[in-house]
Amino acid sequence: MSLATTGVPNLDWTDPECPVARALDLVGDRWSLLVIRDAMDGARSFTEFQRRTGIARNILTDRLRRLIAHGLLAQRAAPSGRRREYVLTDAGRDLFAVVLTLRQWGERHAFAPGEAHSVLVDRHGAPVPEIAPTGADGAPLDTDTTHVRKAR
Amino acid sequence: MSLATTGVPNLDWTDPECPVARALDLVGDRWSLLVIRDAMDGARSFTEFQRRTGIARNILTDRLRRLIAHGLLAQRAAPSGRRREYVLTDAGRDLFAVVLTLRQWGERHAFAPGEAHSVLVDRHGAPVPEIAPTGADGAPLDTDTTHVRKAR
DNA sequence: TCAAATTGGTTGCAATTTGCTACTTATTGG
DNA sequence: CCAATAAGTAGCAAATTGCAACCAATTTGA
Numbered sequence: 001m002s003l004a005t006t007g008v009p010n011l012d013w014t015d016p017e018c019p020v021a022r023a024l025d026l027v028g029d030r031w032s033l034l035v036i037r038d039a040m041d042g043a044r045s046f047t048e049f050q051r052r053t054g055i056a057r058n059i060l061t062d063r064l065r066r067l068i069a070h071g072l073l074a075q076r077a078a079p080s081g082r083r084r085e086y087v088l089t090d091a092g093r094d095l096f097a098v099v100l101t102l103r104q105w106g107e108r109h110a111f112a113p114g115e116a117h118s119v120l121v122d123r124h125g126a127p128v129p130e131i132a133p134t135g136a137d138g139a140p141l142d143t144d145t146t147h148v149r150k151a152r
Numbered sequence: 153m154s155l156a157t158t159g160v161p162n163l164d165w166t167d168p169e170c171p172v173a174r175a176l177d178l179v180g181d182r183w184s185l186l187v188i189r190d191a192m193d194g195a196r197s198f199t200e201f202q203r204r205t206g207i208a209r210n211i212l213t214d215r216l217r218r219l220i221a222h223g224l225l226a227q228r229a230a231p232s233g234r235r236r237e238y239v240l241t242d243a244g245r246d247l248f249a250v251v252l253t254l255r256q257w258g259e260r261h262a263f264a265p266g267e268a269h270s271v272l273v274d275r276h277g278a279p280v281p282e283i284a285p286t287g288a289d290g291a292p293l294d295t296d297t298t299h300v301r302k303a304r
Numbered sequence: 305t306c307a308a309a310t311t312g313g314t315t316g317c318a319a320t321t322t323g324c325t326a327c328t329t330a331t332t333g334g
Numbered sequence: 335c336c337a338a339t340a341a342g343t344a345g346c347a348a349a350t351t352g353c354a355a356c357c358a359a360t361t362t363g364a
Contacts, residue, residue, distance in 0.1 A: 008267075019259045020255045022258045023262055026261075029181075046312050058314075058353090093294060094257060098250070102250055106173075116304060117303050122298050131283060135278065146280060199340055
């Protein structure tokens with residue numbers, strides 16, 4: 001894998017002109033988004049990621065390197081002490097909306113009614129409101145009211 | 153794989169109480185979300201999914217069955233003729249926000265500046281605005297201003 | 305201080321998943 | 335009726351993942 005001069009990875013895209021496909025080429029495997037989730041939730045060390053995700057250690061090694069190579073994670077010196085730690089880059093932090101919509105979809109469709117699950121809350125402890133895609137005019141958008149316009 | 157009486161699949165969750173992890177257990181593989189993307193964009197037949205995604209045929213067979221088993225796709229008789237077609241269920245259509253945020257992240261971070269890509273537009277041809285997670289008070293939310301509250 | 309535990313890996317091998325290339329069995333369409 | 339298309343299946347090779355053991359540096363605690 002190599003980086004183009006633009007910072008955008010230069011790999012064999014599954015579907016080069018589709019942003020969804022490109023995003024999935026970067027984080028659409030079994031583990032990457034869980035690593036990102038845990039980084040968002042404060043994980044910083046190899047051991048901590050391993051403990052939280054349960055991922056195999058050699059695969060975690062690979063994923064952390066991939067995420068660094070793709071610019072979603074970075075390694076920097078830990079504030080206290082000499083060891084290095086993994087931190088999200090701006091691009092990594094920007095996956096917040098993706099992880100949030102996945103979470104909200106999971107809450108709606110992957111739990112039995114009344115079944116307990118963790119909740120994302122803001123600084124005041126209030127649950128984060130559900131995201132509802134809307135158009136410029138404020139009307140709710142969905143599959144039926146939108147379509148893809150091909151790149152030119 | 154079996155379905156619980158609630159309609160929620162009953163599998164070995166990677167992390168049972170995390171909605172993000174559960175969502176990824178359902179659609180977090182290499183291909184499922186691309187199949188969903190194409191279904192949202194009008195694909196209905198096996199051949200059409202195969203052509204658009206480029207996925208191996210045996211894997212596509214498996215993914216379509218998984219998505220049906222998990223309640224994201226359904227098969228129904230095609231309006232014209234005898235053949236059956238694949239259509240999104242409500243749960244499948246509800247992945248709209250997930251696919252949209254993935255798309256928007258991809259547009260921001262997986263393309264070189266100025267590089268061409270497809271765009272999602274509404275009925276009037278206007279590009280869909282970017283999603284920005286906000287709290288109940290309207291303040292923008294991100295990784296730094298939210299945290300996960302464990303299930304009780 | 306010095307041994308034990310922890311961190312951050314690596315290595316080798318087995319099991320699982322994926323992809324490729326046929327082959328098959330309905331339907332259509334002309 | 336014949337050929338093309340749709341929707342898979344089957345078999346096997348290649349790639350990915352997981353497991354368990356091993357290893358070198360820190361860090362910690364008695």
